[in-house]
Amino acid sequence: MKQIEVDVLIVGGGVAGLWCLNRLVQEGYNAILFEKRALGGAQTCLSQGIIHGGAKYTLNGMLSGAASAIGDMPSRWRNCLQGTGDIDLRDTRLLSDAHYLWSNGSLSQRMTGFFASKAMRSRTQKVSADERPAIFRAPGFRGQVYRLDELVLDTPSLVRNLSAPHQDRIFQIDAADDTTFHPETATAPARLELNRQGVTLMPKQVLLTAGEGYADLAKTFGLQEPEMQLRPLHMALVSHQDGFDLFAHCIGASAKPLLTVTTHRAASGRHVWYLGGELAESGVDMTSEEVIERGQSTLRQLLPWITLKSPQWRTVRVNRAEPKQSGGVRPDTAFVERRGPILVTWPTKLALSPNLADRVLEQLDPPSGTHSDLSALQASQPVPLTATAWEDM
Numbered sequence: 001m002k003q004i005e006v007d008v009l010i011v012g013g014g015v016a017g018l019w020c021l022n023r024l025v026q027e028g029y030n031a032i033l034f035e036k037r038a039l040g041g042a043q044t045c046l047s048q049g050i051i052h053g054g055a056k057y058t059l060n061g062m063l064s065g066a067a068s069a070i071g072d073m074p075s076r077w078r079n080c081l082q083g084t085g086d087i088d089l090r091d092t093r094l095l096s097d098a099h100y101l102w103s104n105g106s107l108s109q110r111m112t113g114f115f116a117s118k119a120m121r122s123r124t125q126k127v128s129a130d131e132r133p134a135i136f137r138a139p140g141f142r143g144q145v146y147r148l149d150e151l152v153l154d155t156p157s158l159v160r161n162l163s164a165p166h167q168d169r170i171f172q173i174d175a176a177d178d179t180t181f182h183p184e185t186a187t188a189p190a191r192l193e194l195n196r197q198g199v200t201l202m203p204k205q206v207l208l209t210a211g212e213g214y215a216d217l218a219k220t221f222g223l224q225e226p227e228m229q230l231r232p233l234h235m236a237l238v239s240h241q242d243g244f245d246l247f248a249h250c251i252g253a254s255a256k257p258l259l260t261v262t263t264h265r266a267a268s269g270r271h272v273w274y275l276g277g278e279l280a281e282s283g284v285d286m287t288s289e290e291v292i293e294r295g296q297s298t299l300r301q302l303l304p305w306i307t308l309k310s311p312q313w314r315t316v317r318v319n320r321a322e323p324k325q326s327g328g329v330r331p332d333t334a335f336v337e338r339r340g341p342i343l344v345t346w347p348t349k350l351a352l353s354p355n356l357a358d359r360v361l362e363q364l365d366p367p368s369g370t371h372s373d374l375s376a377l378q379a380s381q382p383v384p385l386t387a388t389a390w391e392d393m
């Protein structure tokens with residue numbers, strides 16, 4: 001078997017793995033990344049791409065742990081998009097420079113007090129009628145609109161931007177299939193035998209950024225802990241013609257948005273509204289037809305002044321993969337836990353990727369300054385990009 005030594009093997013080519021690959025290479029690490037299927041992963045290219053600044057997590061009127069951890073993410077991403085941040089993201093497409101909060105007429109009174117609360121004042125800005133996005137200037141809208149300092153990104157272009165400079169370090173290999181891991185002993189370093197490639201990889205450290213794929217990798221690498229939790233969503237999509245762009249949360253009486261909408265473009269040019277929030281959480285036990293029916297009635301109720309032209313609906317199921325929490329609630333921050341040479345990570349939010357990489361770099365041993373001949377791993381084709389749920393609508 002051919003032997004290859006590297007400083008860090010990253011397993012998983014979603015936003016977490018790709019972001020870390022960029023940061024590690026910048027810091028002088030001899031790092032490579034394995035992706036078993038397609039870059040953009042299970043969650044990344046199905047996410048709504050919102051770079052949260054925490055407003056969503058203050059909806060109970062209090063500054064939660066999540067809200068303070070995520071507070072400086074929009075400005076870090078903004079710097080990256082301008083080419084002056086941790087990573088040069090000038091080739092990533094911005095879908096919207098802001099995300100909005102709206103309430104329909106009946107909830108306006110409660111909203112006024114809520115937006116005046118200390119937790120919300122620094123994060124939101126009331127928008128006057130003539131500055132609102134077009135959909136909220138249309139006749140028939142009654143309610144309030146607030147602007148959040150949160151970006152919305154086109155995730156496929158983000159994945160392309162993160163992977164393009166490092167194609168020579170990214171390989172289509174399943175680290176849990178036909179592989180054998182041998183932990184470090186007194187006489188030999190840790191090694192991962194890649195039986196299919198006929199290669200023994202000797203990574204000084206391994207970074208698991210595999211989302212839901214951690215379940216199989218924990219077996220490969222002999223890890224009992226940390227444990228993972230999956231929180232499923234059943235998202236709805238509706239494509240339509242000549243429609244409005246909408247990037248907003250609709251706020252009701254609970255601590256979670258009733259509906260979170262982002263707008264994407266299908267290859268046909270049709271607008272696609274991607275619908276998350278309470279609709280997607282409560283839809284987990286429903287069939288696709290039931291979620292579509294619920295989506296249609298939700299839009300009638302929350303956007304009664306809008307009629308979509310030739311709407312076409314579909315749904316998609318996807319799990320959020322995270323470290324296990326008591327009560328199965330959402331974790332507050334990016335997660336990194338070191339077990340010997342293995343770092344187990346979940347960003348828990350795409351927006352927290354910069355925070356995840358900071359924490360990984362704090363825990364890694366320094367780079368060795370060596371280079372490796374990677375030709376035994378080299379594939380003739382670049383690893384493909386995951387398809388989005390909306391491109392063929």
Ligand SMILES: Cc1cc2nc3c(=O)[nH]c(=O)nc-3n(C[C@H](O)[C@H](O)[C@H](O)COP(=O)(O)OP(=O)(O)OC[C@H]3O[C@@H](n4cnc5c(N)ncnc54)[C@H](O)[C@@H]3O)c2cc1C
Nearest residue numbers: 012014015016036041043044047048050175211213350351
């Ligand atoms: C519907 C939805 C909407 C969301 N919206 C937002 C949002 O608007 N804003 C936000 O900040 N966050 C959002 N999130 C959360 C965000 O998408 C995730 O936190 C983030 O994308 C996780 O990235 P990841 O790289 O850890 O995982 P993934 O994107 O799931 O990538 C993991 C990768 O690892 C690969 N892999 C798995 N096993 C192996 C193996 N054995 N060998 C090699 N490769 C392997 C997989 O193929 C996959 O490509 C959303 C999540 C969902 C589900």
